[in-house]
Amino acid sequence: MLSLFYQFLDTFAFLVLASTGLAVIFGMMGVINLAHGEFIMVGAYATAFSAAAGVPLILAIGVGTLAAGIFGVILERLVIRHLYHRLLDSIVATFAISLIITQGTLIILGPTAPAIGTPLGSVTFGGQSFSVYRIVLAGMAIGLLALMYWFFMYTRYGVYARATIQNPSMAAALGVHTRRLYMVTFGFGAALAGLTGGLYAPTMSLEPLIGTDFIVQAFVTVVVGGGNILIGLPPAAALLAVIQSSLTAWQGQLIGQVGLLVAVILVIRILPQGISGLLRGRNV
Amino acid sequence: MNRLTGNLSGPQTLGSGRGFWGAFCAAVTLAALFPLIGNAYTVYNFAYLMVWTFMAMGLSLIWGYTGILSFGQTAFFGVAGYSYGVISINLGEDYGLTQVALLGALLIAAVFAVLIGYFLFYGGITAVFVSIVTLSITLVLETFMAQTAGPEWAIGEARLNGYNGMTGMPPLIIPWFTGQIYVQGITLFYFLLIILVAVYLLLRMLLNSRIGYILVGIRENSERTEMLGYDIRRYQLLAFLIGSTLAGFSGVMYTTWGQYLTPDAMGITAAVLPILWVAAGGRKDLTASVVATIVLVYLSQRLAIMGDQYALVVMGAILLIAVLFVPEGFVVAAVRFIGRLSRKKMR
Numbered sequence: 001m002l003s004l005f006y007q008f009l010d011t012f013a014f015l016v017l018a019s020t021g022l023a024v025i026f027g028m029m030g031v032i033n034l035a036h037g038e039f040i041m042v043g044a045y046a047t048a049f050s051a052a053a054g055v056p057l058i059l060a061i062g063v064g065t066l067a068a069g070i071f072g073v074i075l076e077r078l079v080i081r082h083l084y085h086r087l088l089d090s091i092v093a094t095f096a097i098s099l100i101i102t103q104g105t106l107i108i109l110g111p112t113a114p115a116i117g118t119p120l121g122s123v124t125f126g127g128q129s130f131s132v133y134r135i136v137l138a139g140m141a142i143g144l145l146a147l148m149y150w151f152f153m154y155t156r157y158g159v160y161a162r163a164t165i166q167n168p169s170m171a172a173a174l175g176v177h178t179r180r181l182y183m184v185t186f187g188f189g190a191a192l193a194g195l196t197g198g199l200y201a202p203t204m205s206l207e208p209l210i211g212t213d214f215i216v217q218a219f220v221t222v223v224v225g226g227g228n229i230l231i232g233l234p235p236a237a238a239l240l241a242v243i244q245s246s247l248t249a250w251q252g253q254l255i256g257q258v259g260l261l262v263a264v265i266l267v268i269r270i271l272p273q274g275i276s277g278l279l280r281g282r283n284v
Numbered sequence: 285m286n287r288l289t290g291n292l293s294g295p296q297t298l299g300s301g302r303g304f305w306g307a308f309c310a311a312v313t314l315a316a317l318f319p320l321i322g323n324a325y326t327v328y329n330f331a332y333l334m335v336w337t338f339m340a341m342g343l344s345l346i347w348g349y350t351g352i353l354s355f356g357q358t359a360f361f362g363v364a365g366y367s368y369g370v371i372s373i374n375l376g377e378d379y380g381l382t383q384v385a386l387l388g389a390l391l392i393a394a395v396f397a398v399l400i401g402y403f404l405f406y407g408g409i410t411a412v413f414v415s416i417v418t419l420s421i422t423l424v425l426e427t428f429m430a431q432t433a434g435p436e437w438a439i440g441e442a443r444l445n446g447y448n449g450m451t452g453m454p455p456l457i458i459p460w461f462t463g464q465i466y467v468q469g470i471t472l473f474y475f476l477l478i479i480l481v482a483v484y485l486l487l488r489m490l491l492n493s494r495i496g497y498i499l500v501g502i503r504e505n506s507e508r509t510e511m512l513g514y515d516i517r518r519y520q521l522l523a524f525l526i527g528s529t530l531a532g533f534s535g536v537m538y539t540t541w542g543q544y545l546t547p548d549a550m551g552i553t554a555a556v557l558p559i560l561w562v563a564a565g566g567r568k569d570l571t572a573s574v575v576a577t578i579v580l581v582y583l584s585q586r587l588a589i590m591g592d593q594y595a596l597v598v599m600g601a602i603l604l605i606a607v608l609f610v611p612e613g614f615v616v617a618a619v620r621f622i623g624r625l626s627r628k629k630m631r
Contacts, residue, residue, distance in 0.1 A: 096604040
């Protein structure tokens with residue numbers, strides 16, 4: 001029972017951390033960034049290289065987050081800003097970017113990267129051992145959700161962001177510098193992806209294609225959650241985590257993944273606006 | 285002449301008039317003569333290039349003409365390919381039963397397409413969500429096939445074999461009075477060429493007919509088309525069915541060409557390739573899609589000599605430039621440019 005709960009928490013953390021960055025970008029700019037996995041990879045790689053150079057892990061993760069954020073801003077200035085509110089084109093274009101980045105990294109850095117060991121060891125409960133680090137990650141995921149809430153509700157940037165999400169032209173008419181907001185938000189979303197990469201770097205063996213391990217689940221969570229990150233993402237992540245962890249416990253990892261994808265297909269059919277559409281509809 | 289060519293030319297497809305059709309006949313003749321001058325390897329290779337054109341034409345029909353961005357082409361490719369493998373391994377290669385396998389595989393792909401299409405279009409799923417659902421289906425299939433490596437995963441005598449790849453399926457065999465004709469090498473080349481030209485011409489006729497106009501209407505403004513009294517779901521389903529079955533045909537041909545199939549053909553990188561070719565050529569035009577597919581597959585083969593990564597980086601860059609700067613497609617843009625030049629000359 002305990003191990004089932006641990007699995008759920010672990011999957012929930014993964015989904016939240018993987019998808020928050022994507023959700024922020026999708027919610028504000030209507031861009032589905034399929035290169036999101038590559039921002040995660042950039043963060044993971046930056047973290048791995050700094051940790052291998054001797055930087056303590058926490059700072060290395062900070063480096064990873066920053067690196068991904070800067071990379072995101074550069075990409076936004078060069079490419080992404082042409083794609084706002086062009087949903088189908090953004091899917092295709094960011095898919096192309098993802099291809100360029102993964103293959104480019106493969107060319108420049110080769111198929112491997114320095115490995116970091118998982119810190120903090122494990123703890124035993126009732127005859128089964130659990131990784132402490134992954135429990136920490138679960139805590140961080142919940143903390144991240146709380147941070148997002150505080151951020152969007154109680155800061156000035158948050159107000160601007162919510163205004164622009166709701167009605168970009170009105171926000172612009174009221175003096176919100178929407179172009180700059182988009183750039184900052186994209187960088188912010190990329191930084192969140194980098195944070196995820198950095199946090200998970202000690203738990204996996206790194207290679208240029210690790211982004212693909214994250215993108216599918218992030219994508220699915222964002223779609224199920226709908227456009228509103230605050231009310232859509234947590235329940236979506238919780239629901240999908242239940243589905244994936246129970247299916248994995250029953251039949252194995254691959255069936256868990258399959259179940260996730262089947263779930264998104266069904267949700268789109270029943271709730272095209274995602275969970276936030278469902279909740280918002282009720283609140284009206 | 286017009287009666288014969290009839291609907292072959294029209295506003296939906298690039299190229300009309302004697303110049304175009306003359307060039308077309310010349311191209312087909314050159315292609316037909318190619319095996320006489322090329323060696324076995326280049327013929328083999330050119331056949332490979334033609335295998336993918338069906339998938340591209342299908343996607344052009346679904347995405348370019350009807351406006352549905354379907355990531356599912358590779359799913360149908362895989363389903364048909366694996367179906368062919370399973371059926372042909374179990375039935376054996378005598379008495380022309382490989383034809384049965386071919387038709388069976390296409391039928392399975394078509395049924396699959398109808399089911400998915402019904403779910404999508406009659407369920408009111410539109411635009412980006414179709415893309416998401418079809419991408420998810422492709423990934424589900426790849427994930428599922430990936431874990432079929434063990435011996436328990438077999439249908440009849442055919443082992444699915446996961447990433448080890450399914451092998452042992454016979455090539456297409458046409459029973460003939462003089463004996464069995466193995467559709468391989470030069471025979472495969474001509475087989476593909478004939479079917480390619482036939483499908484191309486048939487699609488042109490379809491697209492320039494009333495149905496084609498309705499499809500384009502759905503692409504341009506589906507609500508308006510609906511309000512004009514057309515049941516758009518039916519036409520979307522039709523386009524999806526034809527396009528996906530064509531992708532299935534590519535799948536069967538690929539399987540008979542190499543007699544080998546792995547889930548890589550259904551993976552996320554494989555899923556973007558047809559989109560890439562069609563977007564780079566000009567998705568709204570059938571001819572552009574075919575030309576772009578042949579050119580780009582050939583180009584990526586040349587580049588892959590240095591390493592797959594280089595080929596994919598260049599392909600990704602081409603797609604990105606196309607989406608950002610040349611949204612109508614390079615081939616279409618080039619043709620229009622030439623058209624403008626020749627018009628200027630006539631002044």
